[in-house]
Amino acid sequence: MKRFLAFVSKEFKHILRDYRTLLILFGMPIAQILLFGFAITNEIKDAKIAILDFSKDNTTQEISNKILSSGYFLLYKNLSSTRDIEPAFKEGIIKEVIIFEPEFGKNLEKSKLANIQIIADASDPNLANMLIGYTSSIILDYQKDLLKGKTLPPIINTDIKMLFNPNLKSVFMFVPGLMAVILLLVSAMMTSISIAKEKELGTMEILLVSPLNPLQIIVGKVVPYFFISLINYIIIIILAKNVFLVPITGSIILLILESVLFLLTSLSLGILISTISNNQQTALMISISALMLPAIILSGYIFPVENMPLPLQVISNIIPAKWFIIIVRGIMLKGVSFSYIVTETAVLAGMTLFFVLLSIKKFKIRLE
Amino acid sequence: MQNNFIIESENLTKKFGHFTAVDAISFSVKPGEIFGFLGANGAGKTTAMRMLCGLSIPTSGKATVAGFDVYKQTEQIKKNIGYMSQKFSLYDDLTITENINFYGGIYGLSKSKLKEKTEYLLDLLKIPEMHTGKLLVSLPLGWKQKLAFSVAIIHEPKIVFLDEPTGGVDPITRRQFWDMIYEASHNGVTVFVTTHYMDEAEYCNRVSMMVDGRIASLDTPYNLKKEYNAGNMHEVFVKIARGR
Structure with a gap:
């Protein structure tokens, strides 16, 4: 020893x-x-985005606000034409563009169908996927609010909970x-x-x-x-x-x-x-x-x-x-x-x- | 086997696959003797020595070291021998005192004995006290080599094995080194030394010349020179290596 x-x-x-x-x-x-x-970090925080709103009505304003107040996104600029989209991405600052079709609010009310296009910068595929995921879920959330109190179409409600690491x-x-x-x-x-x-x-x-x-x-x-x-x-x-x-x-x-x-x-x-x-x-x-x-x-x-x-x-x-x-x-x-x-x-x-x-x-x- | 020899070997053989490194060597060494093991590089000197130290199990043959069997009693052998290899065997990043304490420690020396030995060694090697706290790396090779030898016999072993101890050392230090070997031998330690410096062979009591794993010749340097009609050991070696 x-x-x-x-x-x-x-x-x-x-x-x-x-x-x-x-x-x-x-x-x-x-x-x-x-x-x-x-x-x-795999989290999204203050990702810079641009919005191209052809409709500029109350509904699009509400959705935009909801997205921007989530804490995940930050409005970098408002675009006015589809021609601005590509240069905006090439600048390298924005990661996502959200486009509302013309007459968005009216369409939604009349025909119950309105379109939003989300374009993401997929040079970083993981990030692009996450951004789209986050955006869609916010929009879905808004949609749910619209349906409140109405019993129109049957929808399946997904309630997501992240266990162990919320x-x-x-x-x-x-x-x-x-x-x-x-x-x-x-x-x-x-x-x-x-x-x-x-x-x-x-x-x-x-x-x-x-x-x-x-x-x-x-x-x-x-x-x-x-x-x-x-x-x-x-x-x-x-x-x-x-x-x-x-x-x-x-x-x-x-x-x-x-x-x-x-x-x-x-x-x-x-x-x-x-x-x-x-x-x-x-x-x-x-x-x-x-x-x-x-x-x-x-x-x-x-x-x-x-x-x-x-x-x-x-x-x-x-x-x-x-x-x-x-x-x-x-x-x-x-x-x-x-x-x-x-x-x-x-x-x-x-x-x-x-x-x-x-x-x-x-x-x-x-x-x- | 008789008991008045401290190392006895009979037909000791070591094979690595088809290659026979040591081929049936037989010899015996008396206590207190300086026994030289000479030969060219690759002649099997180191392999033979490793078997005697219990580092390597022989393929066949018999041998005892300090009365212990090289097959079964390697642990007892290790307690009774000292060893210094051709590579420098102390730690460069420890101080002189720490090196001494470490080697004394692994051989189980008591604290008081260690202290006594340390003082004795520092005095013997004439190492000034200011150097004892310095890392070994800053010391000249000659000092290190002498210290390594002193450390190898710090536990007062019966036999010390030296594997080409003077490689890369200047002639004066080599001479001093051999003085230390004589001193140890005088104190009763058997010295088993391998070397390929033929002038060093002259310093040994008896010399065995190894060629291709066999002992080609074994006698006192005087008798060998007479037998081969040579002026010095170098000539003896050349004649043996050429097969006369």
Whole structure:
């Protein structure tokens, strides 16, 4: 035990002395969560639009007001002719044009049919889709008001409720993924690099010749990163909860236990990578290409797994981050209890065991 | 096997696939001896040494180190040996004291013993106190190499294995380094050293010449020179390597 402690204390010295890496280790999670929280947003707020009103009656005025007072849209200018539409879009400021046909109000009253055209700038397809969605629902809303008290045509009323994230805040979705990526980055990547470093410098030989056994060496390497990751993790939770008001509806103890499990998965991955790489560069390259990229792209962190083509959906199952993200979203946003995430937990535990066994096997082969 | 040898090897062999790195080598080393393991790069010196240190399991043959079997008792062997490799074996980003404390620590030295050893070493290596708190990276290579050797025997092992310890070091430092080896040998530590500097072979008590994984010749430097009718060890080596 004394030998082991001497080893761990050496590891901490290595880490604390390398202040640049230390700065990255602790600065990056904070930078990432602030970036994702503030910069990347799927919400619409004050989108600039133009209105081309050929009718200019009470009804069109009411609809326009309703749209502009929603908080999502801002009137940039009123157009007077269809020829103005294209130049207006080319200017690049407005994202949508709403056109009311002539005699809109009269048509609506007489023939019960009036037309509005919505033109959106689809150079950003996602945004265009959202703008149109928002606009149509406002118009639909207006239509419902018109029908009040009248029993004319039977209509199906859709009542929409957004569960777990009523304001559709994207930061709610990013935080769980961010946790996964940071934990992976710090624990897996840094562990693999630090073990590979001993190999590269030749000090691994000395350690193996010493009475320390290989298990002590590996565990000793992992311990400091375990604590650093834990600290990082707590920083993320505090920022998410206090700056972005992400709720933790479920049990925080369960959340932490699950995160520790994922931390162990990441660490075991780091060890596995270090057994197959002989220098720091290789360890870094493998960590980035085999861990980081899949964790960002295929885990459901940013892009929903359900929308991927089938082969990718299948592949996503072998990515630990995917399971962890499901767990974290479940606990934080939906407040689920352990019984709902047994499968995901079992998958992570199984993966960890598999990585550890594989590493032990690889490590032994190397010693031969 | 007899017990008055500290290292004994009988037909020790290591194969990597079809390649035989070490081919049935047999030799024995007496306690306190400086035993030189010479040969060109790739002759199998390092592989042989790794087997004796318990880093690599032999393919066949028998060997004991400090009385322990290289197959089954590697843990006991590790407690009784020191090791210094051709690559620099200390940590550049730790200070001198921290390096000493670390290696002392993993060999289980007590705090008081560590303190005593640290003072002794700093005095021995004539490292001024102002340097002990500096990171190792700022020290000249010669000092580092001598420190590495001192650290390798900090736990007073029975045997110390040195794998090309003087690579890249200037002649004066090499000379000083060998003085330290003699000192250790004088104190009863067996020294097992590999090198490809033939002049260093002269410093050993006995020398084994390795060619293509086999021991081509094994004797005192004096006898070898006589046998091969050579003026120095370099000539001996050339003659052996050419097959006389």
